[in-house]
Amino acid sequence: MTLLSRDVTDHIAHIEMTAPARLNALSDAMLAALHAELDTIAEDDTIRVVILSGSGKAFCAGHDLKEMQAGRSADDGGAAYFKDLFGRCGALMQRIQTLPQPVIAQVHGIATAAGCQLVATCDMAVAADTTKFGVNGVNICLFCSTPMVALTRNIPTKSAFEMLTTGRFIDATEAQQLGLINRSVPAENLQSATRALAASIAAKLPAAVRYGKAAFYAQSHMATQDAYAFTADVMAANMQDRDTNEGITAFLEKRKPDWS
Numbered sequence: 001m002t003l004l005s006r007d008v009t010d011h012i013a014h015i016e017m018t019a020p021a022r023l024n025a026l027s028d029a030m031l032a033a034l035h036a037e038l039d040t041i042a043e044d045d046t047i048r049v050v051i052l053s054g055s056g057k058a059f060c061a062g063h064d065l066k067e068m069q070a071g072r073s074a075d076d077g078g079a080a081y082f083k084d085l086f087g088r089c090g091a092l093m094q095r096i097q098t099l100p101q102p103v104i105a106q107v108h109g110i111a112t113a114a115g116c117q118l119v120a121t122c123d124m125a126v127a128a129d130t131t132k133f134g135v136n137g138v139n140i141c142l143f144c145s146t147p148m149v150a151l152t153r154n155i156p157t158k159s160a161f162e163m164l165t166t167g168r169f170i171d172a173t174e175a176q177q178l179g180l181i182n183r184s185v186p187a188e189n190l191q192s193a194t195r196a197l198a199a200s201i202a203a204k205l206p207a208a209v210r211y212g213k214a215a216f217y218a219q220s221h222m223a224t225q226d227a228y229a230f231t232a233d234v235m236a237a238n239m240q241d242r243d244t245n246e247g248i249t250a251f252l253e254k255r256k257p258d259w260s
Contacts, residue, residue, distance in 0.1 A: 003033045005055075011048040011202045012195070013041055013101075020056020026089060026114050027064040035092050042099050048202040048209070050099070051194055052122060053106035059131070062113030062147075063089070065140075086146050089114060093121040093150060097217050100210045102201055106194040108187065112169075113137050117147035120154045120180060123213065126194040128187035132169045133180060135160075139167035155179050205247055205259060211238045 007014045015037055017024035024030070041047050054060050063085070071081035096103050105111075105122035112134045119125050119133065127133075135144040135151055144151075144164055152160045155178040162168065172184035185193040201209060215234040219227040238244055243259045250257035 003030050004037055006037065008047060010199065011046060011206075012051060012198045013044075013047045013049070014051045014053065017052075017054045017060065020054075020058075022064060023056070023058040023061035023110070024054040024115070025061050025064040025067075026092075026118070027067050028085070028088075030064075031088050031092055035088075035095055038092075038095050038099055041101065045206070047101055048204075048206045049198040050101050050103045051106050051198055052103055052118075053194075054108070056109075058109035058115070059105070059107045059111045060115030060118055061110060062115045062117075062137075089117075090146060090149075093117065096121050097123070098214075100213065102209065102213055104194055104198055105181075106190060107131050107181065108190055110134070110169075113144050114147055116180075117144075117150045120147070120150035124197065125181040126190065126197060127172045127175065127181045127184050128190045129172045129184040130187050131172045131175070131184070133172075133175050134167065134169040135164050136167040136169065138165060151180075205241075205243050205257075207241050207243060208238060208247075211241075 001019070003017065003019055005016045005018050015034075017030065017034075019025065019027070019030060038050075041050060068078075068082070068085070071078040071085070074081055102123045105119045105125040107119055107125055107127040108131055109128075110132050111119045112132075113136060116133050116135050119127075135147045137144040137147075148160065148164055151163070159178050163170065170178070172181065175181045176184050182197070183193070211234055215231055219231055222230060243257070246259060247257045
């Protein structure tokens with residue numbers, strides 16, 4: 001079964017998870033497919049932005065619970081499998097943020113547990129106004145500890161803790177207010193709105209965006225003084241780029257840049 005489809009148009013790669021019968025769950029196979037696809041995209045200089053969406057009724061319903069329960073049949077009760085599973089999921093989330101290209105989640109239906117983690121991990125997110133979000137593992141006696149990592153880096157601490165401990169779902173309006181998504185739009189406009197955001201980024205100098213994304217996450221973990229020292233070096237390197245020189249010169253000369 002094909003788990004992903006990919007379309008590349010105008011330097012924008014649209015990856016769609018295509019396991020609608022399982023609500024695009026992050027099964028072992030889906031985790032591997034997504035990670036491999038991102039590794040391939042990372043090496044493709046023609047791709048400037050990535051859109052990630054899900055087919056069917058939902059964006060992503062999190063981990064595949066039936067597959068997880070089957071892991072208990074191992075001699076150790078699944079201990080090694082579970083540790084490996086959550087480690088692989090964490091590696092995928094980190095790969096999204098180390099990818100040179102920005103990744104935009106195009107969200108509809110539901111994004112729950114690790115699916116909500118996926119939204120929180122993407123660099124940006126646009127959601128249909130009918131979407132529901134939750135880190136609801138606690139409702140089935142499993143606290144969403146790994147989704148918590150991404151969630152607490154997106155939204156206020158108390159809001160995250162309430163979602164995690166109550167299993168309460170939030171709608172797209174609240175998700176936008178909290179900062180989990182960039183914007184919510186009518187469902188019929190979801191694809192065009194996401195595409196417009198991607199196109200606005202794809203029109204920028206790719207080297208500048210790549211410098212910026214890498215620096216964005218690196219500096220976020222630094223003390224202020226260290227962050228300024230680090231980003232000063234990044235900007236100095238960016239200034240040395242041939243196309244940056246051309247872009248600034250073109251701006252001053254009031255013409256379009258001739259990028260290589």
